Amino acid sequence: MFQNRTQIKNKVGSNFSGNIVLPLVFIAVMLIGALISPLFFSVQNLRNIIIGSATFGILASGMTVILIAGEIDLSVGSQVALTSVVMATLAPRSLTLAIFVSVLVTVSIGIVNGVLLTKTKMPSFVLTLSTMGIVRSIALVIGDGQPVYGVPRSYASLANASVGGIPLVALALVVIYLLTWFFLKYTTLGRSIYSVGSNAEAARLTGINVNRIKVAAYAISGFMAGLAGLYYTSYVTLGLPDGAVDYETEAITAAIIGGASFFGGEGQVTNTLLGFLIVAIVKNILNLMGVSPFVQPVAIGLLIIVAVGVRTMRKS
Amino acid sequence: MRKVSSVLLVLVLISFMSAVGFAADRPLIAFSQVAMNHPWRIAMTNDIVYWAEKLGVDLIWNEGEADAAIQLTKVRDLLLQEPDALIMSPFQATALDPVKEMCDEAGIPLVTIDRSIDSEPGTGMYISFIGKDNTRIARELGEFVANYLYELNGEYKGNIVEIQEAVGSSATIERYNGFREAIAEYPDINIIATQSGHGYRVEGTKVMENYLERFPAGTIDIVYTHSDEMGLGALQAIKAAGRTELIGRLVTMDGQRAAIETVVNGEHLGVADYAPHFGEAAIKTILAYLAGDEVEPVQMLDFNLYHMTTPEGENFTRNYYNRMLAEDLFY
Numbered sequence: 001m002f003q004n005r006t007q008i009k010n011k012v013g014s015n016f017s018g019n020i021v022l023p024l025v026f027i028a029v030m031l032i033g034a035l036i037s038p039l040f041f042s043v044q045n046l047r048n049i050i051i052g053s054a055t056f057g058i059l060a061s062g063m064t065v066i067l068i069a070g071e072i073d074l075s076v077g078s079q080v081a082l083t084s085v086v087m088a089t090l091a092p093r094s095l096t097l098a099i100f101v102s103v104l105v106t107v108s109i110g111i112v113n114g115v116l117l118t119k120t121k122m123p124s125f126v127l128t129l130s131t132m133g134i135v136r137s138i139a140l141v142i143g144d145g146q147p148v149y150g151v152p153r154s155y156a157s158l159a160n161a162s163v164g165g166i167p168l169v170a171l172a173l174v175v176i177y178l179l180t181w182f183f184l185k186y187t188t189l190g191r192s193i194y195s196v197g198s199n200a201e202a203a204r205l206t207g208i209n210v211n212r213i214k215v216a217a218y219a220i221s222g223f224m225a226g227l228a229g230l231y232y233t234s235y236v237t238l239g240l241p242d243g244a245v246d247y248e249t250e251a252i253t254a255a256i257i258g259g260a261s262f263f264g265g266e267g268q269v270t271n272t273l274l275g276f277l278i279v280a281i282v283k284n285i286l287n288l289m290g291v292s293p294f295v296q297p298v299a300i301g302l303l304i305i306v307a308v309g310v311r312t313m314r315k316s
Numbered sequence: 317m318r319k320v321s322s323v324l325l326v327l328v329l330i331s332f333m334s335a336v337g338f339a340a341d342r343p344l345i346a347f348s349q350v351a352m353n354h355p356w357r358i359a360m361t362n363d364i365v366y367w368a369e370k371l372g373v374d375l376i377w378n379e380g381e382a383d384a385a386i387q388l389t390k391v392r393d394l395l396l397q398e399p400d401a402l403i404m405s406p407f408q409a410t411a412l413d414p415v416k417e418m419c420d421e422a423g424i425p426l427v428t429i430d431r432s433i434d435s436e437p438g439t440g441m442y443i444s445f446i447g448k449d450n451t452r453i454a455r456e457l458g459e460f461v462a463n464y465l466y467e468l469n470g471e472y473k474g475n476i477v478e479i480q481e482a483v484g485s486s487a488t489i490e491r492y493n494g495f496r497e498a499i500a501e502y503p504d505i506n507i508i509a510t511q512s513g514h515g516y517r518v519e520g521t522k523v524m525e526n527y528l529e530r531f532p533a534g535t536i537d538i539v540y541t542h543s544d545e546m547g548l549g550a551l552q553a554i555k556a557a558g559r560t561e562l563i564g565r566l567v568t569m570d571g572q573r574a575a576i577e578t579v580v581n582g583e584h585l586g587v588a589d590y591a592p593h594f595g596e597a598a599i600k601t602i603l604a605y606l607a608g609d610e611v612e613p614v615q616m617l618d619f620n621l622y623h624m625t626t627p628e629g630e631n632f633t634r635n636y637y638n639r640m641l642a643e644d645l646f647y
Contacts, residue, residue, distance in 0.1 A: 039396050039397065042396070044392075044396055045393075045396055048389065048392040048393065048396065051389070051392075052385075052386075052388070052389030052390075052392065053389070055385065140483070145483035145484045145512075146483075146484040147408060147410060147411070147484060149410060232385060235385050235388065236384045236385050236388070236408075236411040237410060237411060237413070237414065238408075238410045238411055240384055240408070240411065241484075242482075242483065242484070243383065243384055243385065244383070244385070245382070245383065284393065287378055287390060287393040287394075288393060288396075288397070290376050290377075290378070293352050293378060293379045293381075294352065
């Protein structure tokens with residue numbers, strides 16, 4: 001048990017210098033981008049990258065928390081779609097109400113996910129695969145399968161808004177990642193998530209209420225899905241019940257390239273941020289190069305294999 | 317020797333530079349496709365690539381992965397390269413409407429194909445919408461079915477099952493309504509079931525299997541699917557279930573070769589053409605606009621109905637099918 005505690009401590013305490021590969025890859029893709037297209041470093045392009053991929057970025061921070069807890073949440077893409085539908089439905093009455101209800105709904109979905117998981121002990125992959133479909137259905141039923149109009153123009157324009165030349169959503173991403181980083185590193189709950197994900201039994205023996213921690217992790221994931229949904233709604237300017245399909249895989253991709261492990265207990269939200277940016281930049285470069293869409297997933301696939309492969313080989 | 321090679325080098329350089337010079341004279345057209353996940357979409361892209369080459373324009377294109385947000389992002393990537401015009405097949409009318417504003421700001425003419433956006437074509441830089449009239453095509457297909465049932469039964473009477481396209485798309489709504497408009501005149505022709513097959517072959521099979529279980533032999537007269545892929549899927553289910561009475565009772569829309577082939581061999585009753593051939597009209601519209609000519613803000617392209625129920629129909633369909641084989645056309 002004592003050994004476990006030191007193990008946990010090592011994992012929680014692992015610092016930035018622990019993984020130099022990721023920042024190097026980040027710098028490398030930036031350089032490649034600059035070499036390949038003079039447009040890459042244009043202000044407009046950098047704005048496009050952030051504005052276009054921010055939804056994935058927000059989801060990835062929540063997914064990191066879930067992966068650290070040793071679980072997975074496949075329902076976040078559906079939650080984004082549901083949020084957009086709820087927003088578009090309620091916003092004509094009151095924008096504040098719509099935002100409040102949207103986030104309340106996704107946090108509730110997170111809590112339901114967590115409670116079902118801890119009560120039934122079923123694998124989170126299976127559980128959230130089910131809730132993914134259920135939440136999607138709710139969105140489709142509310143929207144009657146149709147796009148929902150009614151997002152105010154003022155709200156829709158937020159996605160493109162800037163403060164001093166910096167996209168508002170870039171600032172929001174910084175705040176979200178800083179808060180998540182602080183939460184995971186400096187709060188009891190955050191550190192408990194690492195303990196539970198690393199070794200639930202050991203965590204239980206040290207007096208941690210494992211079930212409660214897992215429910216909390218899912219609530220956070222739901223909260224992030226809600227925020228991502230709020231941004232998504234502004235970006236697409238309406239409620240799309242059949243939108244945001246497969247967004248969970250984008251979030252998972254960013255988190256695992258950033259070093260989060262499917263076995264729990266590992267992951268740094270700062271590295272997820274790098275992982276997310278690397279993926280977004282690689283996609284942008286491929287678009288600027290005009291690479292066939294059939295081939296593009298190969299690049300992302302190779303990126304995952306290299307990033308994760310280097311890590312697992314090192315460890316063994 | 318050295319001199320010769322340096323002369324050669326200079327020649328190569330000059331020809332290269334002049335090639336670049338010529339290339340710069342060719343207009344650069346950007347194309348934003350919705351997704352490349354469906355044969356119809358792939359054929360649409362191939363058609364645009366074909367006409368770009370034929371009409372002497374340079375083309376850059378990408379696809380929106382069947383997601384409104386991703387398509388919007390990728391349109392930005394295209395506009396960044398400052399094309400002379402943008403062709404877009406939008407995923408959804410409202411979500412992609414901001415593209416009009418982007419084009420206005422950048423001064424890049426926009427042509428939408430297949431589906432439009434919320435903005436009015438002919439305003440600002442949104443110069444034209446080129447589509448096909450789904451409602452009209454579905455209505456004519458409905459009339460064709462009604463007449464077939466009359467020939468068959470001596471009266472306008474029959475039961476139809478329907479498999480719809482992707483939920484909520486304008487094409488679905490129009491194909492749904494147009495067909496109903498045509499058969500509304502005949503109270504004894506009824507649509508007894510309708511369900512979405514989302515446009516995909518596998519889903520078409522699934523929905524048809526469901527129908528075959530619900531409705532025993534003799535209770536279905538016509539199967540109407542909104543797309544060839546689903547029609548071919550439904551045919552598969554019909555064959556697997558041994559429901560031979562429904563062979564030759566399928567009508568569908570789109571007009572891909574595999575579906576026309578089933579018309580020729582008698583497995584489909586009819587196919588209304590909604591071939592994704594927008595490239596010629598779209599690029600010619602852009603070239604006319606760039607040359608300073610007036611362009612039509614809304615252009616509806618013609619369509620055909622392929623069937624073997626009359627000698628003229630049979631002749632027309634066979635000829636078209638043989639041309640498809642000869643030229644290796646998918647659509």
